Amino acid sequence: MNLQGTSAVVTGGASGLGLATAKRLLQAGAKVTIADLATSSGKLVAEELGASVQFVAADVTDTAAMEAVYDAAERWGPVRALVHCAGRGGAVRLVEKDGSPGSLETYEAVIRTNLVGTFNTLRLAAVRMARNERIDGGDRGACVLTASVAAFEGQIGQIPYASAKAGVVGMTIVAARDLATKGIRVCTIAPGLFDTRAAGPAAATGEGFARAVGSAPGAARHAGRIRALAQHIWRTRCSMAKPSASTAPFAWRRAKRTAQPMNAQSTARAEPDPTAIRWPRCLAAFAS
Ligand SMILES: NC(=O)c1ccc[n+]([C@@H]2O[C@H](COP(=O)([O-])OP(=O)(O)OC[C@H]3O[C@@H](n4cnc5c(N)ncnc54)[C@H](O)[C@@H]3O)[C@@H](O)[C@H]2O)c1
Numbered sequence: 063m064n065l066q067g068t069s070a071v072v073t074g075g076a077s078g079l080g081l082a083t084a085k086r087l088l089q090a091g092a093k094v095t096i097a098d099l100a101t102s103s104g105k106l107v108a109e110e111l112g113a114s115v116q117f118v119a120a121d122v123t124d125t126a127a128m129e130a131v132y133d134a135a136e137r138w139g140p141v142r143a144l145v146h147c148a149g150r151g152g153a154v155r156l157v158e159k160d161g162s163p164g165s166l167e168t169y170e171a172v173i174r175t176n177l178v179g180t181f182n183t184l185r186l187a188a189v190r191m192a193r194n195e196r197i198d199g200g201d202r203g204a205c206v207l208t209a210s211v212a213a214f215e216g217q218i219g220q221i222p223y224a225s226a227k228a229g230v231v232g233m234t235i236v237a238a239r240d241l242a243t244k245g246i247r248v249c250t251i252a253p254g255l256f257d258t259r260a261a262g263p264a265a266a267t268g269e270g271f272a273r274a275v276g277s278a279p280g281a282a283r284h285a286g287r288i289r290a291l292a293q294h295i296w297r298t299r300c301s302m303a304k305p306s307a308s309t310a311p312f313a314w315r316r317a318k319r320t321a322q323p324m325n326a327q328s329t330a331r332a333e334p335d336p337t338a339i340r341w342p343r344c345l346a347a348f349a350s
Contacts (some may be wrong), residue, residue, distance in 0.1 A: 063142065063201050065293075066091035069135045070143035073097045073122050073183055076104035078258030079208065080147030083292050088114055090293060092143060095135035097128065122148045122179035128186050140194040144187040144205040145292055150175045153219040169222040176226035180207055184237060184248070192244045202245035206292045207234060209252040227252070249295045 070087045074080035075096030084094045084107075093114045098104040100119035108117035118134045120127035135141045152172040154164040184205055191203030209230040216224025234250040241248055 063198050063204055065143060067093075067139065068142040069093050069095065069138040069140060070145070071095045071097060071131060071135050071141055071187065072145045072147060073120075073131075073179075074146070074148030074208075076102035076107050076117070078147070079253065079256060080145065081107060083145045083147065084115065085111065086290070086293050087143065087145070088112075093135075093138040095131060095138070097122070097131040098148065122146070122183045123174055125182060125186070128183060132186055132190050136190065140203075141187065141190050142194060142197075142201070142203040144183070144191075144203070146180055146183045146205065146207050148175070148179060148183070149208060151220075151223055154222050155219055156221065164221065169225075172222035173226045173229075176223065177229040180230050181233065184233075188237075188241055188244070188246055191246045192241075194245075196245050200245045201247070204247040204249070204295065205237075205241075206295055207248065207250040209234075209250050211252055211254045213252055247295075251291055251295075 065087060068091075070092040072080050072084045072087065072094060075084040075094070076098035080096070080098070084096055087094050088111060094111070094116075096104050096108055096115060096117045097120045098117070099121060102119075104117040104119065108115045116134060116138075118127075118131045120131045122128060132141060150172060152168045154168050154172075156164050158164060184207065187203070187205055191205075194202040196202055207230055210223070210227040212220050212224040213227035213231045216227075230250060231252065234248060237248040
């Protein structure tokens with residue numbers, strides 16, 4: 063899908079992977095609406111990025127606020143691209159170190175932002191996109207969601223985060239199927255460790271970050287990888303891609319060698335689906 067002159071929404075766009083993607087969308091000629099918390103640096107970021115970027119303060123779990131985001135974005139034209147990067151962490155152990163049970167409040171709060179917020183953002187975007195005219199052979203829009211390697215391999219303490227991100231992975235094929243006939247594609251990227259604020263205090267310095275991922279050399283990625291992948295998803299018209307950047311060096315090599323997806327079962331099941339699963343090609347092309 064050609065992004066020139068289109069209106070795009072990036073949630074969590076004030077920082078990290080969302081900000082990197084907002085910049086890439088801007089370069090591709092899109093008008094970008096950044097939706098992020100009122101406490102974020104979204105206003106400043108939008109001012110720095112210029113007249114084709116606007117900031118609308120919104121919590122992704124708040125329906126009225128997200129409607130206002132899409133209203134603002136539609137003033138620049140039909141919204142054809144959503145990149146949903148808003149997310150948060152929150153450590154919980156089932157049995158905490160002092161013997162108390164893990165916090166239900168924290169568990170619910172992380173699920174609310176990362177999972178309920180994703181559903182809310184996606185459903186409201188889909189309603190808008192479904193009204194768009196079809197372009198580029200049938201597309202009305204494309205939505206890129208953000209999961210995490212934790213959806214598949216969470217660490218101790220990541221139980222709320224891993225549960226939420228597994229939920230995002232789970233909703234992806236359902237959403238892709240649900241929206242396929244409407245000409246709306248849905249893909250989820252499951253990043254590994256990227257050098258952003260969300261990666262924790264270790265990311266504050268390049269050196270600290272390198273130490274933090276020392277057990278997996280080369281696994282830490284710059285946010286540019288994500289924005290490039292998000293852009294690639296629009297260009298190749300793939301749907302339901304689930305490339306994981308966590309094992310990136312291995313995954314890219316494997317994809318090149320075999321042209322097979324890492325999640326072979328889900329792709330195989332989905333083959334007859336009208337969403338035309340193209341993720342091996344998508345990943346292989348990205349890796350090349
Ligand atoms: N950085 C990593 O290593 C990594 C790895 C895997 C997945 N992810 C995921 O990628 C996404 C982006 O992460 P990042 O590294 O750029 O983090 P980040 O902290 O730099 O950016 C996240 C942004 O989301 C915003 N946000 C948080 N809660 C919100 C809410 N309720 N409503 C609106 N905005 C909200 C924050 O204000 C922030 O600007 C997240 O979903 C994160 O879970 C990151």
